[in-house]
Amino acid sequence: MEQTKYLIAGCSHAALSALNSIRMLDQDGSLTLVTKDDHLPYSPTVLPYIVSGQSKPEKVKLRDDEFFAQNKVNFISGAGLSTLDVDNNSVTLQNGQEWQYEKLLLATGAAPAIPPIPGLTDTPYHVLRTMDDAVNLHAALESAKSAVVLGGGLIGMHAAENLIKVGVQVTIVEMRPQVLPGYFDAEAAKIIEQTFIENGVAMRIGNTVVGAAPDGEGAKVSLDSGDEITADLLLVCTGVAPVISYLEDGPVETDQGILVNDCMATNIANIWAAGDVAQAVNFYSGEKSVGGILPAAVEQGRIAGMSMINDPAINPYPGGVPLNTYGFFGNQAISVGVSDENALPKDTEVLLNVNEEEMTYQKILIGEGCLLGISGINTDFDPGIMWQLVLQRVDLEPVKEEFLSNPTDTGRDLMSRTWR
Numbered sequence: 001m002e003q004t005k006y007l008i009a010g011c012s013h014a015a016l017s018a019l020n021s022i023r024m025l026d027q028d029g030s031l032t033l034v035t036k037d038d039h040l041p042y043s044p045t046v047l048p049y050i051v052s053g054q055s056k057p058e059k060v061k062l063r064d065d066e067f068f069a070q071n072k073v074n075f076i077s078g079a080g081l082s083t084l085d086v087d088n089n090s091v092t093l094q095n096g097q098e099w100q101y102e103k104l105l106l107a108t109g110a111a112p113a114i115p116p117i118p119g120l121t122d123t124p125y126h127v128l129r130t131m132d133d134a135v136n137l138h139a140a141l142e143s144a145k146s147a148v149v150l151g152g153g154l155i156g157m158h159a160a161e162n163l164i165k166v167g168v169q170v171t172i173v174e175m176r177p178q179v180l181p182g183y184f185d186a187e188a189a190k191i192i193e194q195t196f197i198e199n200g201v202a203m204r205i206g207n208t209v210v211g212a213a214p215d216g217e218g219a220k221v222s223l224d225s226g227d228e229i230t231a232d233l234l235l236v237c238t239g240v241a242p243v244i245s246y247l248e249d250g251p252v253e254t255d256q257g258i259l260v261n262d263c264m265a266t267n268i269a270n271i272w273a274a275g276d277v278a279q280a281v282n283f284y285s286g287e288k289s290v291g292g293i294l295p296a297a298v299e300q301g302r303i304a305g306m307s308m309i310n311d312p313a314i315n316p317y318p319g320g321v322p323l324n325t326y327g328f329f330g331n332q333a334i335s336v337g338v339s340d341e342n343a344l345p346k347d348t349e350v351l352l353n354v355n356e357e358e359m360t361y362q363k364i365l366i367g368e369g370c371l372l373g374i375s376g377i378n379t380d381f382d383p384g385i386m387w388q389l390v391l392q393r394v395d396l397e398p399v400k401e402e403f404l405s406n407p408t409d410t411g412r413d414l415m416s417r418t419w420r
């Protein structure tokens with residue numbers, strides 16, 4: 001059996017962030033990174049550009065072999081975690097190797113959740129989460145002229161835009177009443193939907209797919225409205241679920257994801273979890289929830305690594321504050337924190353500024369004097385600063401008017417005073 005001091009499962013944002021934290025204080029401790037993927041690390045967020053051909057797989061590496069050599073990292077790709085034996089502090093990989101660890105980080109992320117649509121398993125479909133998914137989808141475009149995308153979340157919207165840009169006729173089917181719920185409210189989503197329509201995407205919002213079947217080389221989906229859509233390609237982007245199958249029936253506590261405390265430690269000594277796989281405290285509710293966004297994966301990975309190395313500078317994880325910047329057809333949408341006041345207490349102050357002609361939109365949500373969320377389309381505010389204001393619950397009362405008329409400068413000023 002092979003031995004390593006630190007074993008990290010996964011090689012994406014959470015894993016690499018933990019690696020950084022560990023190497024800050026321990027440059028020599030043996031460190032092994034094992035990942036299911038057969039590629040050097042990349043961000044899943046670039047995959048739509050691989051699909052369209054705008055980016056090439058070899059150009060989007062987050063780290064390369066030289067980095068691993070310099071940082072004394074033993075990088076094993078194409079060999080995911082298969083089983084975990086917590087009594088023996090060891091894991092078995094899909095390639096049959098066995099590794100014993102002193103400290104283990106589970107950063108295995110999330111994988112597409114496939115909805116139980118009758119007929120779907122017999123129908124050819126694509127998903128988009130890994131580099132191989134993107135490369136396969138890119139190859140399929142050679143003969144595809146039309147696509148139906150199930151799901152109007154971030155992944156489906158990114159993919160749809162990149163498909164239409166290479167000349168594929170696209171229909172998005174979203175069962176909820178708006179696209180991008182959780183990131184933007186219904187009004188902002190309308191602006192985004194309209195832009196997609198103007199760019200030739202067919203939008204079937206509020207429609208549920210009730211059946212799927214093969215149609216020649218392609219697929220046919222049936223909607224609850226009775227309509228049927230046929231397409232050369234079917235892309236299923238209906239959500240993701242944490243990858244935890246290797247923990248089945250074991251003692252590591254899971255719910256939707258792996259349950260962790262505010263240092264990303266699981267209930268088992270010497271095992272941590274971070275990123276999309278983890279179920280950590282939610283900033284707003286205090287309950288534990290799975291996240292699914294990149295900044296949270298980076299932050300959780302950073303804290304997990306610090307905890308693994310006993311870094312005295314560690315601060316507990318305060319909970320994730322969503323931060324998304326979303327570009328679509330040359331427009332820029334940003335959402336920080338909560339974007340829908342319906343998810344907040346009734347006395348939340350809502351400040352809305354919409355200019356349909358110029359296609360600008362800005363919404364600020366304030367509760368108990370603090371910023372709870374800010375979202376905008378084609379408006380100018382610094383998402384990093386806004387993120388800090390929410391996270392640090394900075395009191396806006398004394399400067400509220402200035403903040404509402406100029407969030408960026410007022411936010412910067414406030415933060416510079418906080419940091420001083």
Ligand SMILES: Cc1cc2nc3c(=O)[nH]c(=O)nc-3n(C[C@H](O)[C@H](O)[C@H](O)COP(=O)(O)OP(=O)(O)OC[C@H]3O[C@@H](n4cnc5c(N)ncnc54)[C@H](O)[C@@H]3O)c2cc1C
Nearest residue numbers: 010011012013014036037080081108109275276292293294
């Ligand atoms: C198309 C797309 C667009 C996105 N856009 C945005 C966006 O705009 N903003 C945003 O905040 N987020 C976005 N996301 C989500 C974001 O990519 C994730 O939140 C982030 O990648 C999570 O990082 P992670 O390290 O937790 O997991 P992942 O990135 O999911 O990585 C998991 C890692 O674990 C490995 N792995 C899986 N199973 C095993 C196993 N059994 N053993 C070992 N290794 C394993 C994988 O190979 C991979 O290296 C997007 C995702 C996609 C797919």
